[in-house]
Amino acid sequence: MTDVKAPPQPAVTVTAPHKRRRADRRHIPVLATLALLALMYGLGVANYDNFSDTQVLLNVFVDNAFLLVVAAGMTFVILTGGIDLSVGAVVALTTVVAATLLNDGWPAALVLPLVLLIGTTLGLGMGAVIHYFKVEPFIATLAGMFLARGLSLLINRNSIPITDPFWTSMAQERIRFGPGIFISTSVVIALVVVLAGAFVLAYTRFGRTVYAIGGNADSALLMGLPVGRTRIAVYTISGFLSALGGVLLSFYMLSGYSLHAQGMELDAIAAVVIGGVILTGGSGYLFGTVLGVLVLGLIQTIITFQGTLSSWWTRIVVGILLFAFIVLQRLVTRRSR
Amino acid sequence: MTAIVKHRLFWPAVVLVLLLVSNVFFAPRFFTITLQDGHLYGSLIDVLRSATPLALVALGMTMVIATGGIDLSVGSVMAISGAVACLFIGDLSNQGSVGGVLLAVGLALVLALVAGLWNGVLVSVIGIQPIIATLILMVAGRGIAQLLTGGQIINVSSPPFRVIGAGYALAIPVSVIIVAVVVAAAVLLIRRSALGVLVEAVGASPTASRLAGIRARGLTIGAYVFAAVCAGIAGLIFSSNVASADSNAAGNLIELDAILAVVIGGTALTGGRFSIAGSVLGAVLISALDITTYTIGVPAETTLLFKAVVVVILCLSQSAAFRAAVFRRRRTPAVTPAAEVPA
Amino acid sequence: GCGGGDDAGSGDSGGGGGKITMGFSQVGAESGWRTANTKSIQESAATAGIDLKFSDAQGKQENQIKAIRSFIAQRVDVIAFSPVVESGWDTVLKEAKDANIPVILTDRSVDSQDKTLYKSFIGSDFVLEGKKAGEWLVKEYEGKPEPVNIVELQGSPGAAPANDRKAGFAEVIKADPKFKVIASQTGQFTRTDGKEVMEAFLKAHQDIDVLYAHNDDMGLGAIEAIEAAGKKPGTDIKIITVDAVKDGMTALAAGKINYIVECSPLLGPQLMDLAKKVKAGETVEQRVVTEETTFTQEQAKAALPDRKY
Amino acid sequence: MGDPPILQMTGIRKAFPGVVALDGVDFSLRPGEVHALMGENGAGKSTLIKVLTGVYDIDAGDIRLNGDPVRFGGPLQAQQAGISTVYQEVNLCANLSVAENIFIGREPRRFGKIRWSEMRRRSTALLAGLDLHLDVAAPLSTYSLAIQQMVAIARAIDVSAKVLILDEPTSSLDASEVERLFEVMRRLKRDGVAILFISHFLDQVYAVADRMTVLRNGTLIGEYATAELTQMQLVTKMIGKELTVLERLEEEPREVAADAPREPVVEAHELGRAGAIEPFDLAIHGGEIVGLAGLLGSGRTELARLLFGADRPDQGTIKIDGKPVTLRTPRVAMNHGIAFSSENRRTEGVVGELSVRENIVLALQASRGWSRPIPRRKQDELVERYIKTLGIRPADPDVAVRNLSGGNQQKVLLARWLITEPRLLIVDEPTRGIDVGAKAEIQRLLVELADGGMAVLFVSAELEEVLRLSHKIEVLRERHLVGELDNTGGGVDADRVMQAIASGANP
Ligand SMILES: Nc1ncnc2c1ncn2[C@@H]1O[C@H](COP(=O)(O)OP(=O)(O)OP(=O)(O)O)[C@@H](O)[C@H]1O
Ligand SMILES: Nc1ncnc2c1ncn2[C@@H]1O[C@H](COP(=O)(O)OP(=O)(O)OP(=O)(O)O)[C@@H](O)[C@H]1O
Ligand SMILES: [Mg+2]
Numbered sequence A: 001m002t003d004v005k006a007p008p009q010p011a012v013t014v015t016a017p018h019k020r021r022r023a024d025r026r027h028i029p030v031l032a033t034l035a036l037l038a039l040m041y042g043l044g045v046a047n048y049d050n051f052s053d054t055q056v057l058l059n060v061f062v063d064n065a066f067l068l069v070v071a072a073g074m075t076f077v078i079l080t081g082g083i084d085l086s087v088g089a090v091v092a093l094t095t096v097v098a099a100t101l102l103n104d105g106w107p108a109a110l111v112l113p114l115v116l117l118i119g120t121t122l123g124l125g126m127g128a129v130i131h132y133f134k135v136e137p138f139i140a141t142l143a144g145m146f147l148a149r150g151l152s153l154l155i156n157r158n159s160i161p162i163t164d165p166f167w168t169s170m171a172q173e174r175i176r177f178g179p180g181i182f183i184s185t186s187v188v189i190a191l192v193v194v195l196a197g198a199f200v201l202a203y204t205r206f207g208r209t210v211y212a213i214g215g216n217a218d219s220a221l222l223m224g225l226p227v228g229r230t231r232i233a234v235y236t237i238s239g240f241l242s243a244l245g246g247v248l249l250s251f252y253m254l255s256g257y258s259l260h261a262q263g264m265e266l267d268a269i270a271a272v273v274i275g276g277v278i279l280t281g282g283s284g285y286l287f288g289t290v291l292g293v294l295v296l297g298l299i300q301t302i303i304t305f306q307g308t309l310s311s312w313w314t315r316i317v318v319g320i321l322l323f324a325f326i327v328l329q330r331l332v333t334r335r336s337r
Numbered sequence B: 001m002t003a004i005v006k007h008r009l010f011w012p013a014v015v016l017v018l019l020l021v022s023n024v025f026f027a028p029r030f031f032t033i034t035l036q037d038g039h040l041y042g043s044l045i046d047v048l049r050s051a052t053p054l055a056l057v058a059l060g061m062t063m064v065i066a067t068g069g070i071d072l073s074v075g076s077v078m079a080i081s082g083a084v085a086c087l088f089i090g091d092l093s094n095q096g097s098v099g100g101v102l103l104a105v106g107l108a109l110v111l112a113l114v115a116g117l118w119n120g121v122l123v124s125v126i127g128i129q130p131i132i133a134t135l136i137l138m139v140a141g142r143g144i145a146q147l148l149t150g151g152q153i154i155n156v157s158s159p160p161f162r163v164i165g166a167g168y169a170l171a172i173p174v175s176v177i178i179v180a181v182v183v184a185a186a187v188l189l190i191r192r193s194a195l196g197v198l199v200e201a202v203g204a205s206p207t208a209s210r211l212a213g214i215r216a217r218g219l220t221i222g223a224y225v226f227a228a229v230c231a232g233i234a235g236l237i238f239s240s241n242v243a244s245a246d247s248n249a250a251g252n253l254i255e256l257d258a259i260l261a262v263v264i265g266g267t268a269l270t271g272g273r274f275s276i277a278g279s280v281l282g283a284v285l286i287s288a289l290d291i292t293t294y295t296i297g298v299p300a301e302t303t304l305l306f307k308a309v310v311v312v313i314l315c316l317s318q319s320a321a322f323r324a325a326v327f328r329r330r331r332t333p334a335v336t337p338a339a340e341v342p343a
Numbered sequence C: 001g002c003g004g005g006d007d008a009g010s011g012d013s014g015g016g017g018g019k020i021t022m023g024f025s026q027v028g029a030e031s032g033w034r035t036a037n038t039k040s041i042q043e044s045a046a047t048a049g050i051d052l053k054f055s056d057a058q059g060k061q062e063n064q065i066k067a068i069r070s071f072i073a074q075r076v077d078v079i080a081f082s083p084v085v086e087s088g089w090d091t092v093l094k095e096a097k098d099a100n101i102p103v104i105l106t107d108r109s110v111d112s113q114d115k116t117l118y119k120s121f122i123g124s125d126f127v128l129e130g131k132k133a134g135e136w137l138v139k140e141y142e143g144k145p146e147p148v149n150i151v152e153l154q155g156s157p158g159a160a161p162a163n164d165r166k167a168g169f170a171e172v173i174k175a176d177p178k179f180k181v182i183a184s185q186t187g188q189f190t191r192t193d194g195k196e197v198m199e200a201f202l203k204a205h206q207d208i209d210v211l212y213a214h215n216d217d218m219g220l221g222a223i224e225a226i227e228a229a230g231k232k233p234g235t236d237i238k239i240i241t242v243d244a245v246k247d248g249m250t251a252l253a254a255g256k257i258n259y260i261v262e263c264s265p266l267l268g269p270q271l272m273d274l275a276k277k278v279k280a281g282e283t284v285e286q287r288v289v290t291e292e293t294t295f296t297q298e299q300a301k302a303a304l305p306d307r308k309y
Numbered sequence D: 001m002g003d004p005p006i007l008q009m010t011g012i013r014k015a016f017p018g019v020v021a022l023d024g025v026d027f028s029l030r031p032g033e034v035h036a037l038m039g040e041n042g043a044g045k046s047t048l049i050k051v052l053t054g055v056y057d058i059d060a061g062d063i064r065l066n067g068d069p070v071r072f073g074g075p076l077q078a079q080q081a082g083i084s085t086v087y088q089e090v091n092l093c094a095n096l097s098v099a100e101n102i103f104i105g106r107e108p109r110r111f112g113k114i115r116w117s118e119m120r121r122r123s124t125a126l127l128a129g130l131d132l133h134l135d136v137a138a139p140l141s142t143y144s145l146a147i148q149q150m151v152a153i154a155r156a157i158d159v160s161a162k163v164l165i166l167d168e169p170t171s172s173l174d175a176s177e178v179e180r181l182f183e184v185m186r187r188l189k190r191d192g193v194a195i196l197f198i199s200h201f202l203d204q205v206y207a208v209a210d211r212m213t214v215l216r217n218g219t220l221i222g223e224y225a226t227a228e229l230t231q232m233q234l235v236t237k238m239i240g241k242e243l244t245v246l247e248r249l250e251e252e253p254r255e256v257a258a259d260a261p262r263e264p265v266v267e268a269h270e271l272g273r274a275g276a277i278e279p280f281d282l283a284i285h286g287g288e289i290v291g292l293a294g295l296l297g298s299g300r301t302e303l304a305r306l307l308f309g310a311d312r313p314d315q316g317t318i319k320i321d322g323k324p325v326t327l328r329t330p331r332v333a334m335n336h337g338i339a340f341s342s343e344n345r346r347t348e349g350v351v352g353e354l355s356v357r358e359n360i361v362l363a364l365q366a367s368r369g370w371s372r373p374i375p376r377r378k379q380d381e382l383v384e385r386y387i388k389t390l391g392i393r394p395a396d397p398d399v400a401v402r403n404l405s406g407g408n409q410q411k412v413l414l415a416r417w418l419i420t421e422p423r424l425l426i427v428d429e430p431t432r433g434i435d436v437g438a439k440a441e442i443q444r445l446l447v448e449l450a451d452g453g454m455a456v457l458f459v460s461a462e463l464e465e466v467l468r469l470s471h472k473i474e475v476l477r478e479r480h481l482v483g484e485l486d487n488t489g490g491g492v493d494a495d496r497v498m499q500a501i502a503s504g505a506n507p
């Protein structure tokens, strides 16, 4: 158990040889995930034509940028030992509000900060309820989920197209590396979020407090850490990143719809956990979450390339791949202990 | 008196009563129960009847949560169990045969048991985090149910099978009787054995319980198996109720409602102390909430919002900190006029 | 490979020989109707000799966009899909257009301004279905002045068929004030919810004349509730539903439902025809409406024996 | 007299549902003094500290810091006001590294970015000042409880605070660490820091404290200068009874030594686990108390855990009654009649959420299996007996163990294992945080049990205690079992043990 409960090892070199070995051991879950991911990609390349195209790999990023952002927020929450079920609904609410306002002729420069603010406020509210009233995160964020979905449904039950020029350009802007090889702006935004998040977690007082709370909230309190403030902050961050994810999703879909991002909370949680973060908190890395998102994305890519799976076989095969991946990951990390 | 107010189920019970009473303004005969065609008929009966699958699933979920786990696959297990039973009955030469139906029910429950074993082994033997371990079956299980039914709704016209979910015995819905029996059996088993304290110990502190010699593995697997079998029975009630198996709709999102019911009932998601009565109350509360939205005619667009408001009220009412904040303001001047700390 | 799909050909992809490869992205398998739709497409692809790459979106638009993008990467000849929702397809359709892959929509349109993004749209008109339901009702109560109390079982909130069937129906009946929708709730397109909601309606309202359900399944669930309340479906309460799946037709023939508006899932053959034409460079109609009808109880009795789904 | 108090608490009252933990307690602390807070288990010492630092609200009373009334919202505010606290149970985050546990919340930073290398360098230096040489980048969880306690102390003393509060900081430490801590305390004292010190070791209190305040049952008994009060008087004030217990404490050991060992119950041969303890041979006989002696981190706990199957050995064999066995899990060991009370009562011992009754019967129930519950009458009888024998307070079997004072939790843990009537009882720091009276009671009990034929493996950081009870002393050093001293007749003294440790061989 101990090898996974480690803080991120900063880039500074460690001197003594036995220390180096120990430091590496903490990275084993992440390394194992990485290796298995490579293996899965290799299997895809071996089995399907065109799978080796660079764009197939880049598409995994393009198609999952919003999930990456949302999962990054979820990582903060789970590291404190909490959970945020509202993320999918906040994503949907963001798309609906953005689409509605843009259609009403509001300028993008106003809509963008506004929707981010709405998500942040929702997150702040949930965090405050969780902290001040000692309500279980599961319930508080479930209520948040109903609330956000309910609001978006109330605003408009139809799907609303977005035609705003800024949105369209963000949606269709491609950063090209060669003919037919590109990523979207969303990918860049997502990567910036991940890097910033990883920095905050590893190198700031706030980030370390997040880990401390996940390790033992009572102790953290007695150690004089700002537990309440930090706990509220992680839900606020998650709310903000959900809204940002919602913006990215609205770039991706160019529409707002109350049923967007159904079940995204589970995808995000799954990505975080597959990436090696322990649900009870206190251990794991944001980089692991990135890998988790890639695993989910790659599974989906393989399914589409297979192209012969009926609806139910799609589900079964997703389950089988997930199972194989997780069990292998588990065995690899266990063996090396 | 204060003992009642202090009881942790007091506030959910209050919310339940308020919800039910609020119906009367929209449907004056809400509390009327009549005897119709030899069975009880009325909105309260509907509330109980529609709570049955959820109550069962919540019961199983309670045990899993008590061990410190969570089971997302219950909905899929419901779908599988319903599908298997309906397929089996559909193939019977005589759908009315009680033996055939019993066989179908047995088969469905055995499959549910296997599903529970699968979850339990993944969690406690292989050591996968419960949420992911059960996510696998949640995703794949519904696929399996759809595979079995070919994505179609399987209809049966088997009177004995109908009894489970839509029948009445002694004027009481059979499904309610089934749930009452299962709950009573569970409570009895836990009271009469040492299961309760052992499970709570495992959930509250796995390390300490290991060092106390508790075999957590068996208990954990047992909890998942129990949850799956409960879900299996729930699936049978669900499909029997409409005499068909709908692999797509059966138990869809029920895991969320079940977890909600468990938490409303006072069992913490972190494991340890659990309350079966609380979970059942939670399930009835959620079912009453659904029926209330229909009765008072909340528009479909605002149903979710309405639900959110009730859940918020509920969790605030249960929060001691919130009550303290509200009551202190009222009480402070009366008890200690000056010296009290400004909060 | 991982487990056999139930039908369709091998996984060989794109470009080979003169055989057309079609990438098809289905919404999901949320209902018997949808399954029949999938089956129709798979079977007709097989008979038409088209290599079908089937992808299931599990009800999520983002999955469909991913699938379409993957079809582009796999360089299929034609892309077809049943959009989960109307909006938000411009970006990915543009990518398809850039890659010179023609797109055909089935079952449901998209709201793009740029009509060149897709070649054709084949499918039913949900608003029209709602209107047909309303028209029958208006006719049924023609000349009867007393008010008609209607309860409505909506589909999943936000889903296009639910929105449109509600809108079409409302538009027709609003002409006459005697029609009053006294309760309208979502039954999530499922039997269980249909039954549960109807039970509550029956307790809250004593005088329901008509039930309008957005699909057969909810109607079938409601029938159970009505019977349990000691009333006769089809007589005490008139029932109109949409879809005309076999179970619904059976109930209609048995007199428990009064009228069903058909919404046919069998558009596979038409789709394959279109695909071949598009591939061959022929011009095709921008809008192809599926052949659909309505059923009364008598018509149902006649049609039931050779109902396929 | 002297300086005005830096901290003044008057008329403090704090009630928990069912118990009044503090009732009109006054307390004052002056700069440059070490002030001991004394009292039996459950007297209210820890609670006083928690209300002072804002962990709990007080029901009534007045707290002044430098003459100004204060009311802290929590440890953070107390810390900011210059009060640095080590709470009773080790309250650190085991998932973080040692360095972080020392510095979290006040990490060295540049432009807001934590300087990890600087942090590690400073914590290594700080620990070296306490003569601890750790890999500060390793997670805290890899270290034993005693080391964690030292880390907590290091964290507290590094803050240049005006008030330092230490709630039983020495409960798992052995003599040399305690001495090192005292050096630091004296230094801080010279710098004018006011120190509040809690300990159940009277010798320690007399060694460092200038004054003491005695609590009994939540009420204030009095404040005394250390020089004014003999140990005997102090004990009388604490327990409210005359001497008897202390007399017994003096008597007991003599009895022990005479008995001769019987059959070996457990024999370990070449048993070892890489990174934890080097292979060792050990035999424990029925009716014998075997003591483990060694310095901090010498591997006593690790050795004990191997004998219980809590950790798996990677080499060697264990024989029980001459038959080889594999102790795969604690459960298997229990089936062979072995019991193990962990030193880390909070995470490995009691289950805080459960009641006293449930905690006491837990191990017995586990070994009977879930299907054979212990009849309620039998439970009541057992629980009542041990509540009485060990003096567990409050004497209510249905209170949650979480709400018990530290010492009382330790008693519950012991009771859990005593009722299983094991053949080999392994107790790791059984008297941790237990007051003088109860400690004597426990020691007497162990001797009695051994006389009745039970084998006991006794691990304690308090060497005196080990010497007094054990027939045989196994000496450990740097995870090696380096020697065995025969103590029948009480011939061994502390010097001889230290000598054995120092030379690493049997003298
Ligand atoms: N959170 C709580 N809830 C209820 N009762 C409590 C709580 N904390 C402490 N108590 C009770 O208050 C009393 C004083 O406990 P406290 O921890 O202050 O004792 P102590 O003097 O520190 O004892 P020890 O020497 O064993 O640590 C005890 O009776 C204890 O049971
Ligand atoms: N010289 C040392 N300084 C600090 N820590 C050490 C040292 N040697 C070993 N350790 C740590 O101590 C642990 C072994 O401690 P163990 O718990 O077995 O010791 P112990 O003799 O019971 O001591 P304690 O009094 O600390 O309980 C090892 O895990 C190791 O991390
Ligand atoms: Mg204490």
Ligand SMILES: [Mg+2]
Pocket (backbone or CB within 6 Å): D144, D145, D146, D300, D301, D343, D428
């Ligand atoms: Mg030790």
